[in-house]
Amino acid sequence: MGRYDEVYRRSLEDPGSFWSEAAGALRWRKKWDRVLDRSNPRQPRWFQGGELNTCENAIDVHVESGRADQLALIWDSAVTGQTAKYTYRELQREVATFAGALRRLGVGKGDRVVVYMPMIPQAIIAMLGCARLGAVHSVVFGGFAAHELAARIDHAEPKAIVCGSCGVEPGRVVAYKPMVDKAIELSRHKPANVIVFQRPQAEAPLAAGRDLTWDEAVEGAQPADCVTVSANDPLYVLYTSGTTGRPKGIVRDNGGHAVALKWSMTHFYDARPGEAYWAASDIGWVVGHSYIVYAPLLNGNTTIMYEGKPVGTPDAGAFWRVVTQHDVRTLFTAPTAFRAIRREDPQGVEIEKWKPTRVLRALFLAGERCDPDTLKWAQERLKIPVIDHWWQTETGWPIVGNPIGVEKFPVKPGSATKPLPGYDVHVLDEEGKDVRQGAIAIKLPLPPGCLPTLYKDEATFERAYLARYPGYYLTGDGGHFDSDGYLSIMGRIDDVINVAGHRLSTGQMEEVLASHEDVAECAVVGVNDSLKGEVPVGFVVLKAGVSRPEAELCKELVDLVRDRIGPVAFFKTAAVVAKLPKTRSGKILRGTIRKIADGLQWTMPPTIEDAGALDEMGKVLTRLGYPQKTSGESRV
Ligand code: COA
Numbered sequence: 081m082g083r084y085d086e087v088y089r090r091s092l093e094d095p096g097s098f099w100s101e102a103a104g105a106l107r108w109r110k111k112w113d114r115v116l117d118r119s120n121p122r123q124p125r126w127f128q129g130g131e132l133n134t135c136e137n138a139i140d141v142h143v144e145s146g147r148a149d150q151l152a153l154i155w156d157s158a159v160t161g162q163t164a165k166y167t168y169r170e171l172q173r174e175v176a177t178f179a180g181a182l183r184r185l186g187v188g189k190g191d192r193v194v195v196y197m198p199m200i201p202q203a204i205i206a207m208l209g210c211a212r213l214g215a216v217h218s219v220v221f222g223g224f225a226a227h228e229l230a231a232r233i234d235h236a237e238p239k240a241i242v243c244g245s246c247g248v249e250p251g252r253v254v255a256y257k258p259m260v261d262k263a264i265e266l267s268r269h270k271p272a273n274v275i276v277f278q279r280p281q282a283e284a285p286l287a288a289g290r291d292l293t294w295d296e297a298v299e300g301a302q303p304a305d306c307v308t309v310s311a312n313d314p315l316y317v318l319y320t321s322g323t324t325g326r327p328k329g330i331v332r333d334n335g336g337h338a339v340a341l342k343w344s345m346t347h348f349y350d351a352r353p354g355e356a357y358w359a360a361s362d363i364g365w366v367v368g369h370s371y372i373v374y375a376p377l378l379n380g381n382t383t384i385m386y387e388g389k390p391v392g393t394p395d396a397g398a399f400w401r402v403v404t405q406h407d408v409r410t411l412f413t414a415p416t417a418f419r420a421i422r423r424e425d426p427q428g429v430e431i432e433k434w435k436p437t438r439v440l441r442a443l444f445l446a447g448e449r450c451d452p453d454t455l456k457w458a459q460e461r462l463k464i465p466v467i468d469h470w471w472q473t474e475t476g477w478p479i480v481g482n483p484i485g486v487e488k489f490p491v492k493p494g495s496a497t498k499p500l501p502g503y504d505v506h507v508l509d510e511e512g513k514d515v516r517q518g519a520i521a522i523k524l525p526l527p528p529g530c531l532p533t534l535y536k537d538e539a540t541f542e543r544a545y546l547a548r549y550p551g552y553y554l555t556g557d558g559g560h561f562d563s564d565g566y567l568s569i570m571g572r573i574d575d576v577i578n579v580a581g582h583r584l585s586t587g588q589m590e591e592v593l594a595s596h597e598d599v600a601e602c603a604v605v606g607v608n609d610s611l612k613g614e615v616p617v618g619f620v621v622l623k624a625g626v627s628r629p630e631a632e633l634c635k636e637l638v639d640l641v642r643d644r645i646g647p648v649a650f651f652k653t654a655a656v657v658a659k660l661p662k663t664r665s666g667k668i669l670r671g672t673i674r675k676i677a678d679g680l681q682w683t684m685p686p687t688i689e690d691a692g693a694l695d696e697m698g699k700v701l702t703r704l705g706y707p708q709k710t711s712g713e714s715r716v
């Protein structure tokens with residue numbers, strides 16, 4: 081039996097001893113009474129009775145154990161040309177002072193704080209400052225517009241909002257503060273304070289009595305000590321797209337999260353304390369929470385925070401510059417970033433120039449399907465292990481991957497490799513029987529670090545994840561196990577799409593389109609895109625009697641989605657159709673539309689209400705630039 085088999089088996093057969101051993105790597109203020117409490121079998125709780133502070137483990141522990149002068153954080157902003165470096169001691173001072181500032185504004189244990197910030201160090205300081213107080217942060221990605229921010233404010237009911245005055249995207253400065261003002265105007269809940277970090281690119285006006293600048297907030301604030309919290313107290317709530325317009329508030333606890341992340345750094349990523357670790361993502365996503373902020377710091381690494389893009393800031397050598405300048409040993413990003421780099425630099429000239437693999441040991445890709453072409457290109461150009469791995473906001477850390485810190489398996493392009501310890505992964509058919517290809521589900525209990533519930537929404541937690549297969553957590557992805565136990569992820573089995581590694585809901589976009597006064601009904605599907613993986617395309621049927629130029633209406637629809645959801649939705653294409661293809665029971669045939677758009681073989685569904693609607697859809701897709709490769713030849 082190989083080392084992986086042994087470790088994996090032990091994690092499932094004796095999870096108590098497995099995870100209590102892993103928990104020994106952290107500092108606890110009170111040891112847990114029970115490693116795994118299954119008194120509610122549907123919602124197991126890890127480290128019941130244990131007490132700790134996540135910020136203490138991420139910073140203070142290192143300051144006290146010889147890493148005080150080691151760099152904890154390097155900020156590299158390709159869009160502004162700035163860098164900043166913080167040792168663990170400096171980060172401790174900044175975080176404790178900011179926590180003191182929050183405390184002075186009345187923020188305490190259990191209170192929520194919304195963080196709406198660009199990729200600047202103050203975002204990390206704000207998150208850790210909350211963790212220090214036992215307050216619950218809820219970070220909202222900067223690419224979401226005011227309506228989305230308002231929805232999260234209403235649900236999380238924060239005492240305060242921390243924002244940057246602006247973000248810097250290539251070629252434009254995005255003012256964040258007006259978005260916050262508009263969101264507060266739209267929301268029923270009104271936070272007492274807004275702390276604004278003023279950036280010189282666009283300073284923001286302040287509302288008297290409510291807003292204060294970051295500098296004003298920290299001026300004279302007494303540094304705060306770490307507050308003891310229970311292992312099961314929430315560390316954060318991160319909203320993610322589900323199948324409806326309402327985002328799901330994923331709750332992360334303190335104890336299990338810290339244990340799982342720390343374990344993953346050495347056993348999965350093979351990242352050694354003291355090294356520079358770079359997750360090229362955004363703090364607004366789970367990858368940013370786990371692998372820009374918490375895991376590298378819990379593990380005593382130097383985390384890199386990058387404000388920029390893989391290309392265009394200024395060129396396709398941007399990643400390789402950062403890797404070489406900051407001695408990055410482990411790089412984690414989304415395949416779309418590599419597709420962008422490859423498109424601009426197919427021969428890898430920039431790789432030759434910077435020679436990143438003089439320092440870089442491994443590249444990890446996740447967040448969306450990793451197409452074999454991109455994987456092979458990265459392997460050939462870099463000549464280091466390129467590791468696809470699969471996980472989701474709900475789990476907080478990888479479910480399936482190639483655990484190079486335990487045992488390295490041969491890479492099979494198209495597969496994320498094997499289930500990681502703690503995850504009893506099954507592929508189930510409609511009846512819940514194990515099959516080679518089907519819905520991916522994880523047998524309960526989920527390991528530490530995974531969501532214990534949805535914030536203020538137990539019912540949706542049960543319905544969306546637990547009800548489909550009793551005793552299992554439904555991941556929402558479909559997959560296929562091969563005879564070597566390698567799992568390939570085949571894509572979502574619900575209405576979630578993945579655009580440039582960003583998780584979005586087509587249902588939510590449909591709600592926005594349906595709110596337009598001229599739209600009777602609509603459908604949004606994700607279609608393949610060679611750079612972004614998927615992009616949304618919308619189809620609308622006009623209300624009876626409405627006749628408008630298509631281009632004008634579609635522009636309004638595109639603007640509406642940008643205004644309501646934000647630029648991140650990347651909704652750029654819409655078309656008017658006379659009828660949506662549906663089954664006789666009224667279900668829109670989104671899957672079939674998708675297949676036609678992707679040029680895949682498709683079957684005329686026997687239950688179709690009107691075959692003409694699908695033919696029309698085919699013509700519209702051809703007009704939009706999605707030629708049907710197999711239409712007519714093989715309607716199997
Ligand atoms: N604040 C405001 N706007 C933002 C934003 C932010 N934080 N992030 C993105 N946007 C905007 C962009 O400016 C763009 O607007 P536009 O349509 O007006 O140009 C839109 O949202 C889409 O952004 P993005 O997805 O970044 O597309 P892009 O075309 O600018 O860049 C890639 C394409 C592939 C380079 C980019 O998507 C990328 O680097 N992806 C990696 C994704 C990633 O790290 N995912 C995290 C999971 S690991």
Ligand code: AMP
Nearest residue numbers: 446447448449469470471472473569583
């Ligand atoms: P998020 O919650 O934003 O991290 O998105 C999670 C979703 O992204 C998953 O449910 C998958 O659909 C997709 N995903 C993430 N990683 C991979 C991967 N390695 N391969 C295929 N799909 C992935």
